[in-house]
Amino acid sequence: MGKETKKVLFTETVLRDANQSLIATRLPYSKFADILPTMDKAGYYSVECWGGAVFDVCLRYLDEDPWQRLRNLRKAMPNTKLQMLLRGQNLLGYKHYPDEIVKMFVEKSVDNGIDIIRIFDALNDVRNLETATKTAIKCGATVSGAISYTQSPVHTLEAFAKLAKQLEEMGVATICVKDMAGTMTPFEAYELIGAIKNEVKIPVVLHTHCTTGMAYMTYMKAIEAGVDVIDTATSCFSGGTSQPATETINIALKQLGYETGLNDDVLKQVNDYFKPIRDEYLKDGTLNPKMLTTDTDALTYKVPGGMLSNLVSQLKAQNAMDKFEQVLIETPKVRADLGYPPLVTPMSQMVGVQATNNVLAGERYKNISKEVKAYCRGEYGTPPAPINPDVMAKVLGDEKPIEGRYADTLEPVFEKTKAELGDTAKCDEDVLSYILFPQVAEKFFAARKAKEEKIVKYTIAPVEE
Numbered sequence: 001m002g003k004e005t006k007k008v009l010f011t012e013t014v015l016r017d018a019n020q021s022l023i024a025t026r027l028p029y030s031k032f033a034d035i036l037p038t039m040d041k042a043g044y045y046s047v048e049c050w051g052g053a054v055f056d057v058c059l060r061y062l063d064e065d066p067w068q069r070l071r072n073l074r075k076a077m078p079n080t081k082l083q084m085l086l087r088g089q090n091l092l093g094y095k096h097y098p099d100e101i102v103k104m105f106v107e108k109s110v111d112n113g114i115d116i117i118r119i120f121d122a123l124n125d126v127r128n129l130e131t132a133t134k135t136a137i138k139c140g141a142t143v144s145g146a147i148s149y150t151q152s153p154v155h156t157l158e159a160f161a162k163l164a165k166q167l168e169e170m171g172v173a174t175i176c177v178k179d180m181a182g183t184m185t186p187f188e189a190y191e192l193i194g195a196i197k198n199e200v201k202i203p204v205v206l207h208t209h210c211t212t213g214m215a216y217m218t219y220m221k222a223i224e225a226g227v228d229v230i231d232t233a234t235s236c237f238s239g240g241t242s243q244p245a246t247e248t249i250n251i252a253l254k255q256l257g258y259e260t261g262l263n264d265d266v267l268k269q270v271n272d273y274f275k276p277i278r279d280e281y282l283k284d285g286t287l288n289p290k291m292l293t294t295d296t297d298a299l300t301y302k303v304p305g306g307m308l309s310n311l312v313s314q315l316k317a318q319n320a321m322d323k324f325e326q327v328l329i330e331t332p333k334v335r336a337d338l339g340y341p342p343l344v345t346p347m348s349q350m351v352g353v354q355a356t357n358n359v360l361a362g363e364r365y366k367n368i369s370k371e372v373k374a375y376c377r378g379e380y381g382t383p384p385a386p387i388n389p390d391v392m393a394k395v396l397g398d399e400k401p402i403e404g405r406y407a408d409t410l411e412p413v414f415e416k417t418k419a420e421l422g423d424t425a426k427c428d429e430d431v432l433s434y435i436l437f438p439q440v441a442e443k444f445f446a447a448r449k450a451k452e453e454k455i456v457k458y459t460i461a462p463v464e465e
């Protein structure tokens with residue numbers, strides 16, 4: 001028997017997850033535009049660059065059209081597979097959208113340049129993945145069917161392997177195990193990747209975070225179990241709540257005889273480029289040094305990095321940082337009450353806000369957010385385990401939870417919204433931006449219009465003189 005080449009491929013996350021986890025997605029396109037042609041030569045399996053919080057933050061804080069960012073990325077990296085993260089039926093927003101919108105959004109993402117769509121559902125309810133997955137496959141995109149990883153009494157190896165099989169049957173090209181909290185241990189990785197590899201024939205991807213310090217060991221054991229692709233970030237944007245360092249793992253693996261496809265010189269250039277940017281964000285406070293440390297609290301509280309930073313800013317805003325510890329203790333209790341949802345968007349926000357409410361009010365479930373109410377009604381899908389009946393009674397009263405898939409109850413909204421927007425929306429992409437983030441998009445459109453008028457005035461002015 002010939003010696004098989006061992007191969008591990010890399011997805012670079014600096015533009016999306018590292019950016020999101022360390023500096024709340026505040027990288028404007030202009031900051032990284034110049035390095036894209038270099039990144040295009042690195043040999044990554046893919047560059048994760050869109051989706052997640054990128055879309056929202058572009059419109060809300062960066063005065064950037066996210067669709068334009070995507071088209072620019074496509075142009076600047078013609079040889080690289082552009083990857084996005086999509087929250088199934090939630091798309092990039094925080095609620096469920098009708099199938100019509102899910103289809104259109106996926107089609108437009110592919111039209112504008114996306115190659116790989118990693119699709120997940122916070123509750124691992126496959127009914128919430130179907131429309132996006134089928135549409136993306138139809139459009140010729142590569143779908144990575146993602147499993148939201150979490151530990152709980154109901155999240156067993158068998159349950160995860162079964163889910164992987166269901167996704168494979170749905171037609172996805174790869175399975176991604178998404179450990180957003182960075183709490184997967186090396187042992188768990190070895191067992192889980194092995195179990196999934198036994199169940200499916202397609203490649204398996206592992207995504208984790210350094211939050212608890214496990215990630216490098218976790219990747220190593222996952223690789224021993226046969227994982228095909230891992231997510232890493234260029235070293236100056238790695239560690240802490242971000243991913244492990246691309247260059248480090250590349251060198252380690254090559255020495256162990258693995259083929260990575262990566263060009264070491266290019267990787268160094270990429271890191272050299274981002275270093276001063278990282279330093280700038282450290283200096284102006286956008287990058288909190290806390291985000292770069294190892295925090296084993298997450299192993300106890302199972303709280304993802306992004307959620308930790310959200311809790312900090314939430315409590316700071318309310319001048320209640322002294323309650324941080326209490327909120328961290330309350331968080332897993334709320335999670336258990338709600339049937340152990342994985343703590344990923346939007347569940348992480350929902351559980352975090354409810355835990356904060358419970359602590360600040362001094363009484364559990366005195367203030368219940370409308371999101372938790374919707375969750376208990378079943379609008380987000382089926383929870384992994386039944387919701388605590390006491391909480392259910394408190395939240396819903398006499399109301400009955402819905403049956404079936406929530407998205408089936410939603411009416412099409414595209415044409416109606418398009419008509420309402422009139423010429424404020426210049427294209428269908430604008431309409432989709434508005435449907436996902438109405439107030440934010442409205443403000444963005446107004447600013448865009450003002451800018452255009454200014455340009456017109458400016459160009460006319462010299463003629464008048």
Ligand code: CO
Pocket residue numbers: 017179180207208209
């Ligand atoms: Co992540």
